Amino acid sequence: MALEGTAQKLVAEKSVITFFSDALIEDIKATNSKTSSIFNKQTGELAFSVPIREFQFIKKLMQEHFNEKYMESDKYPKATFSGKILNLDASQSALQQVKATGKLTLHGVTREVEITGTALSGDKIILKSKFKVKLEEYNIKVPQIVFQNIAEEVEVTVDITYKPQ
Amino acid sequence: MRYLLTACLLLAGFFAFSQDDLLKELEESTPKTNDLTLATFSGTRIVNGHSVETRNRNVLEFIITHRFGTINSGAYEAFGLDNSVVRLGLEYGITDRLMVGIGRTSSDKTFDYFAKYKVLRQSETMPVTLTAFGSAAYLGLKNEELNELSTPDKMAYTTQLLIARKLSSRISLQLSPSYLYRPVVNQDTTVNNLISLGMGGRFKITKSFALVLEYYLRLNDHSDSPYNDAIGVGLEFETGGHVFQLVFTNSQGMVERQFMAETTGDFFDGDIHFGFNITRAFQLGRKK
16 A cells, blocks of 8 residues: 555656746746655645745846845745645546645745646656736735835746656 | 535545645655855945955946035034045956955045955854955055155055854844054054954844944054044845945045044044945846
8 A cells, every 4th residue: 555655656857936027127037946846646646845045036136135025035945835636637648737726835824725737647747837826915025115016916837747756 | 414524524634634744745855955044234335344245146236335524513514415425336246255346435535446255154054154355445645745655555455354144034243353454654643553353233124124233443553543443323225236325434434444444533422424325236147
C-alpha cells in the first residue's frame, strides 16, 4: 500500500512561476524557478511551496522592495498551495481542462481557492494555470507611492513538469 | 441522511489532513535556504557617513547632498538658507558587492572618490554585514595658504570598517571604526592620524518612513581641538528608486575629512545645518 502510494507520487522536475502586474509607469514581472511541488496522480492531491525570495526581477531594487515592503518575506518566506485536482484522468494523453481546489497561503493569509488550468499526461505530467490574485485579499498593502503605481490584482502563471518520484 | 453527512465530514477531514500531509512532506524534502538579509539601510549613507549598503551590479546612483547654513544664524541669513553647500555624486555598482563613486563638494572645492566592498553579508548564519570603505579627497580651493601645499599634501585619506546588523525589520544598527589621515594639519589644534568611532542606526516607523541617527566620536584628537563630534538626525522616505533624507546635523561638510575631523558647529548650541540627501537609482543594462 505504501509502495503503491509512492509510485503514484510525482515531483516537480521543472517549474516556472511568474507574476505580472500592470502598472502605471512600467509593467512589473518576476519569475521563480525554485518552486517545489508534489502531485499524487491517483488521488489528485497537490502541494506547492514557492520561496518568495526566489522571484527574480530585472531590477534588483524592485526585487528588494517586493520582499521588504510587499511580501515581507523575512516573516513569510513561502507561499504554499495544498489541495486537490478534481477531474484529472491520468490515463488520457490529450490536453485536459482541470480544476483544483484547496488552500492558498500567501503573505501569511490562507484562503480557499479554486484554480483552473490544463494538464497533459504521459510519463510526465505538465500542469499549467493562469489565475489572478487580489493583493487586498492577502493583506498585501501597497504603499501609495508617487512614482510607482502597482495594480491591485496580479496575474500569476504556473507551468510545472512532473516526473515520477 | 445524518450518517451520510457525518461520513462526508469525516472524509473531508481525512482529505484535508492528507493534503496538508503532502505539503508537510514537501516542506521536509526542500533544503533550507540561507537567505541574505535585505536592506539593512535604505541608502548608502546614514546621515553624513556611509552605511554598509552598496548598490547592486549595474545600478548607477545619482546623489545630491545639500546642507544649508546654521539654523541659529538668524533672520538676516534666512536661518541658514542663504548659505548652502552641495555635493554632487555619481556612484556605481560594479558587482553586487563592490561599488565606486566620485563626488564634488562646493565647500573647499573638494573632489572625492571612494570604493566600498561588502566583505561579509548578514544571513541566517552570519550575524553582521561588514563593508570595507576607502576614500580620498582633494582640496581644490585656491588661496595663499593652500597654494603653498603640494598636491599630495592637499589630500585626505579615509579607511573605515562598517559593521552593521539588522536586528529586526524595524531596527538596524551600525558601528564604523574609522581612520583619517591628513598629511598637513595645524599641529596645535588637531592630529594627522585621527581615529574615530562612528555609530548609527535606522528605526523604521512605517515601511517607507524611518528615523536615522548618527554620531562620530573622535577618539584621539588634540586636547586643544576647537572641533566637535559630528551628530546627525534625519527623517528618511524611501520610494521606488529614490531615497529622500531630511537631515539636521552640526556638520556642513559631507566629505569624510570634513565631518569626521572639521565639524565646527555645536549641535546643542543650535549650530544645526538643515539639509537633504536625495538619491535616484538607474538600472543600467540587463541582468545576466
